[in-house]
Amino acid sequence: MKLKTSDVISHAVLLGGAAIMLMPFVWMFFTAIKAPSEIFEASIWPWPRTWYGFAHFQEVLKSAPMGLFMWNGLVVCSGILIVQVLVAIPAAYALAKLPFKGSESLFMAILVALSVPIQVTALPLYMGLSLAGWLNSYFAQMAPFFLSMFAIFLLRQHFKTFPDEIIHAARIDGMTEWEIMWRLVVPSARPALAAFAVFSVVAHWNDLYWPMVVITTTELAPPPLGMLLFANAESGANYGALMAGATLITMPMVIAFLFARKQFIQGITMSGFR
Amino acid sequence: MKSNRNDAEFRLAWVGMGLATPASFLLTVLYVLPLLCLLLLSLTDYELGATTLSWLGTENFQRAWSDPVFIRSLKNTLVYMAIVIPGGVLLSLLVALLVHQRARSRSFYEVIYFLPVTSTMIAMATVWQFLLHPKLGFINAALKAAGLGQTAFITDPTWVIPSLALIGLWQMIGFNMIIYLAGLSQIPQEIYEAAEVDGVHAGWERFIRITWPMLTPTTLFVVVTTCISAFKVFDTVLALTQGKSQSEVVLYAIYLEGFQYFKMGYAAALTLIFLALIFAASSIQLFKMDKKAHYA
Amino acid sequence: MGTSLSLDRISKSFAGNKVINNVSLQIKSGEFVSLLGPSGCGKSTLLRIIAGLQNADQGDVALNETSILGLRPNERNISMVFQNYALYPHMSVHDNIATPLMMSSFSFWARQPLIRNFWPGNRSTNFLIEEKVLSVAKSLQIETLLDRKPGQLSGGQRQRVALARAMVRSPAVFLMDEPLSNLDAKLRIQVRDELSQLHKSIGATFLYVTHDQTEALTLSDRVAVMDAGQVLQFDTPQNLYQKPANLTVAKFIGSPQINCWEMKADSLGRLNQGEWLVQGNLQLSVNSKVTLGLRPEQIQVSHNSSEFSQAVDLRIRARVTRLENHGPEWIFWAEPTTGKPVPLTVRASTKSMPKISLGDTLWLGWLLQDCLVFDHQGQLLNINLIPGSPA
Numbered sequence A: 001m002k003l004k005t006s007d008v009i010s011h012a013v014l015l016g017g018a019a020i021m022l023m024p025f026v027w028m029f030f031t032a033i034k035a036p037s038e039i040f041e042a043s044i045w046p047w048p049r050t051w052y053g054f055a056h057f058q059e060v061l062k063s064a065p066m067g068l069f070m071w072n073g074l075v076v077c078s079g080i081l082i083v084q085v086l087v088a089i090p091a092a093y094a095l096a097k098l099p100f101k102g103s104e105s106l107f108m109a110i111l112v113a114l115s116v117p118i119q120v121t122a123l124p125l126y127m128g129l130s131l132a133g134w135l136n137s138y139f140a141q142m143a144p145f146f147l148s149m150f151a152i153f154l155l156r157q158h159f160k161t162f163p164d165e166i167i168h169a170a171r172i173d174g175m176t177e178w179e180i181m182w183r184l185v186v187p188s189a190r191p192a193l194a195a196f197a198v199f200s201v202v203a204h205w206n207d208l209y210w211p212m213v214v215i216t217t218t219e220l221a222p223p224p225l226g227m228l229l230f231a232n233a234e235s236g237a238n239y240g241a242l243m244a245g246a247t248l249i250t251m252p253m254v255i256a257f258l259f260a261r262k263q264f265i266q267g268i269t270m271s272g273f274r
Numbered sequence B: 001m002k003s004n005r006n007d008a009e010f011r012l013a014w015v016g017m018g019l020a021t022p023a024s025f026l027l028t029v030l031y032v033l034p035l036l037c038l039l040l041l042s043l044t045d046y047e048l049g050a051t052t053l054s055w056l057g058t059e060n061f062q063r064a065w066s067d068p069v070f071i072r073s074l075k076n077t078l079v080y081m082a083i084v085i086p087g088g089v090l091l092s093l094l095v096a097l098l099v100h101q102r103a104r105s106r107s108f109y110e111v112i113y114f115l116p117v118t119s120t121m122i123a124m125a126t127v128w129q130f131l132l133h134p135k136l137g138f139i140n141a142a143l144k145a146a147g148l149g150q151t152a153f154i155t156d157p158t159w160v161i162p163s164l165a166l167i168g169l170w171q172m173i174g175f176n177m178i179i180y181l182a183g184l185s186q187i188p189q190e191i192y193e194a195a196e197v198d199g200v201h202a203g204w205e206r207f208i209r210i211t212w213p214m215l216t217p218t219t220l221f222v223v224v225t226t227c228i229s230a231f232k233v234f235d236t237v238l239a240l241t242q243g244k245s246q247s248e249v250v251l252y253a254i255y256l257e258g259f260q261y262f263k264m265g266y267a268a269a270l271t272l273i274f275l276a277l278i279f280a281a282s283s284i285q286l287f288k289m290d291k292k293a294h295y296a
Numbered sequence C: 001m002g003t004s005l006s007l008d009r010i011s012k013s014f015a016g017n018k019v020i021n022n023v024s025l026q027i028k029s030g031e032f033v034s035l036l037g038p039s040g041c042g043k044s045t046l047l048r049i050i051a052g053l054q055n056a057d058q059g060d061v062a063l064n065e066t067s068i069l070g071l072r073p074n075e076r077n078i079s080m081v082f083q084n085y086a087l088y089p090h091m092s093v094h095d096n097i098a099t100p101l102m103m104s105s106f107s108f109w110a111r112q113p114l115i116r117n118f119w120p121g122n123r124s125t126n127f128l129i130e131e132k133v134l135s136v137a138k139s140l141q142i143e144t145l146l147d148r149k150p151g152q153l154s155g156g157q158r159q160r161v162a163l164a165r166a167m168v169r170s171p172a173v174f175l176m177d178e179p180l181s182n183l184d185a186k187l188r189i190q191v192r193d194e195l196s197q198l199h200k201s202i203g204a205t206f207l208y209v210t211h212d213q214t215e216a217l218t219l220s221d222r223v224a225v226m227d228a229g230q231v232l233q234f235d236t237p238q239n240l241y242q243k244p245a246n247l248t249v250a251k252f253i254g255s256p257q258i259n260c261w262e263m264k265a266d267s268l269g270r271l272n273q274g275e276w277l278v279q280g281n282l283q284l285s286v287n288s289k290v291t292l293g294l295r296p297e298q299i300q301v302s303h304n305s306s307e308f309s310q311a312v313d314l315r316i317r318a319r320v321t322r323l324e325n326h327g328p329e330w331i332f333w334a335e336p337t338t339g340k341p342v343p344l345t346v347r348a349s350t351k352s353m354p355k356i357s358l359g360d361t362l363w364l365g366w367l368l369q370d371c372l373v374f375d376h377q378g379q380l381l382n383i384n385l386i387p388g389s390p391a
Helices: A005-031 A055-063 A066-097 A103-113 A117-131 A138-145 A149-160 A163-173 A175-188 A192-207 A211-214 A221-231 A239-259 A259-272 B002-042 B059-066 B068-101 B106-118 B122-130 B138-145 B157-185 B189-198 B203-216 B216-233 B235-240 B250-260 B264-295 C043-049 C092-106 C122-139 C155-169 C185-202 C213-219 C237-242 C247-252
Strands: C005-014 C017-027 C031-035 C058-063 C078-081 C173-177 C205-210 C223-227 C229-235 C259-264 C269-271 C278-281 C291-292 C298-304 C314-326 C329-336 C344-349 C361-366 C373-376 C386-387
Touching: A005 B068, A005 B106, A005 B157, A055 A117, A055 A221, A055 A239, A055 B059, A055 C173, A066 A103, A066 A175, A066 A192, A066 A239, A066 B002, A103 A138, A103 A149, A103 B002, A117 A138, A117 A211, A117 B250, A117 C092, A117 C344, A138 B203, A149 A192, A149 B138, A163 A175, A175 A192, A175 B002, A192 A239, A192 A259, A192 C269, A211 A221, A211 A239, A211 B250, A221 A239, A221 B122, A221 B235, A221 C005, A239 B122, A239 B250, A259 B106, A259 C373, B002 B189, B002 B264, B059 B264, B068 B157, B122 B157, B122 B235, B138 B157, B138 B189, B157 B216, B157 C185, B189 B203, B189 C005, B189 C043, B189 C078, B189 C092, B189 C373, B203 B216, B216 B264, B235 B250, B235 C237, B250 B264, B250 C278, C005 C043, C017 C043, C017 C058, C017 C223, C031 C043, C043 C078, C043 C205, C043 C259, C043 C344, C078 C155, C092 C122, C092 C155, C155 C185, C185 C259, C205 C291, C223 C247, C229 C329, C237 C361, C247 C373, C298 C344, C329 C373
Parallel strands: C031 C205, C031 C223, C078 C173, C173 C205
Antiparallel strands: C005 C017, C005 C058, C223 C229, C259 C291, C269 C278, C278 C386, C291 C373, C298 C361, C314 C329, C314 C361, C329 C344
């Protein structure tokens, strides 16, 4: 395999970039296992000179309920995903296959809502939840996201390509629309649903703004909020513990990514090719 | 026969409406009503917990334009975008071009460049805080060793926005790279072959004559999404500066007004300005999507 | 004028698979040669090696006796028309056609996007390019489409633009990779005709890749039949049909496919199948296996045994098991009533046999000299068959 100069330059540039991409992770992990005295020495190289062990991690686990944060993240993301899918599938099917008066306008409205981020609707939603006394709950964390315009758009595109003849034949056979939808059309969209699931979970696992607005107790905090609370609680100088906390918070998504790389990338790309 | 068909269509239309009801309901409750609410609020001086409110008309909006904090946050956000958008588009394009050619190491690079995208920003922002620390961070240590002195990246007003922008770039490049990779794979190999036969060889000429023009729709998408996500910068500001050193950005200013100072009326007005700007950027993409949706 | 093209022992492997196996071809100047073969036989790869888009592992490609192996595609004095046309979608038809000229007429800096407008000396070259593009476009009747983009054109129009782009540099060799396969049937025939005219008027050497034997046989001076990376036979269409070098070629050429029987020579070197008893003018080895080939069009049909319109050596009775009426002719399958019931494919004109029905028993007859004999390895044996005498 001959090595061309262009290949060498290519790799050099890519590896340089890769080093920059990885640098924070490397530093995060190694600082978490460095002795505080070494951290204060501000060296150029990340690796510790002496073995300090995982004391920082123990500190973190003692002062912050990391497991609870993860659990909250899991509950909230699953809840959001389930409702998103349950709402989107019928809507997408109706928009794709069952035209009714106003379906065009509904679809337009959905497209427009797609560009309205949570940060815009946060204020009135917060006020509404506050009035109802539902703040600081799992429900409050999940509610604004129950409607996923992206899911509806994606599934509608998909369902549109499902052959009408099969649906007609099923209707003649006596199947109800409900059955047709769940038994025939939805299974054909499995890869799209899988990719969407990834997209949704990643987006909401890492979301900070809304949880910060509605959650006030540590017990209900999802991972990003947990990290924030933990960082605020630390007097700011204990970088060892902070890095250990950051490592723990980041680990789940990173590991999930390494295992389900293809689905992750597909999910993200799908958001690209709407 | 005719009446049967009408019945069937009629029935199906009702079923459709029924199936779309949950979505319509949520759309109303989660979007339509809140937006109306914002509109109303922005015209008042409502503060959370207040028992009275008075009508202000457009006073909130006028106040926004002379509010130094808000104006500064707009300026900061624009500076941030001015760094992140060209950087995010061009750097990710460069990386995508280089990675696209690699056959064996492609997945290796995909994983590494995408890793920052999956990480929790607030956690990584804390890591960056450490890295950029004047005394403890290795970047300043390296600068000192190179004789370039030390820079207070996060506390110095001249450096704070660029530093935040670099962190934003760091997280975004992998995402855009994947989009560009998908766009590149849609260019048929035959076109490159025809180009070779015509004398357009791989390298600068092929890039400028064929690859770049054929990537135009992809580039448009990347620019718009980078634009929108840059405009929504928040997590890094919250983690690193809390708005200090004159580093407020639009969302952070809105957050302060609404959820720290509880000036709901004013915050609503700011939010509507924010929304208008986001709409301007999204409408380009919206227009394209609408076209695709109708011809799909 | 065209140039001669020669391929000398070209081989190429992909991931351990030998895709092209020791292929040598001598193509004469101005010839129209087709590479004919099923998908995957290596013909497209061979074309790309000649174009310089891929490298052969071994072997040489020469134009007019000079090796072009180290040259880049645009330096080889060749043009290529691709299966999907490969037009630059973002450029107008005019710019598509002008690209090869632009790349070869200007130096690197003179042709860069903005600089081009100001570079000294460019204007006269630009003028020459314009002339050439317009004249090629006119010759293909697409001069009205010059401002459009490929996306706005029909399939046939795109094909002409691809052709124009290939013609504009007046290359010595035209390479074509299944250029007609994306056109509908009617258009295909029309364009085929135009290609033939084009070849005659330009006189360049044409190398045409296809899997469609009708195209290959009607357009070409000679055809190279390829399978599994090798050239099975390189000959005129006539010879391929009448004297196929081996069984694979015989089966590939001719539609419907040639009828084949496997037979074993008996102890006297004769072939014995039911009512036939034949032997060759050359002795067949005792007990050797051979395959006999007879094309459907060489079989004559009659309702009774003596009324064949032309002389026959052998006649058998057979029952019609499948029947297709194609208008001017029948194509039917008939099983012999004696011996092995291996069905024969037969063509008969509806004029000579106005009525045939399923289940009819007909007389089929043929001349022994029309039969092709292949040995156990499928190679053609140069044998004349004569009716045998019973032992």
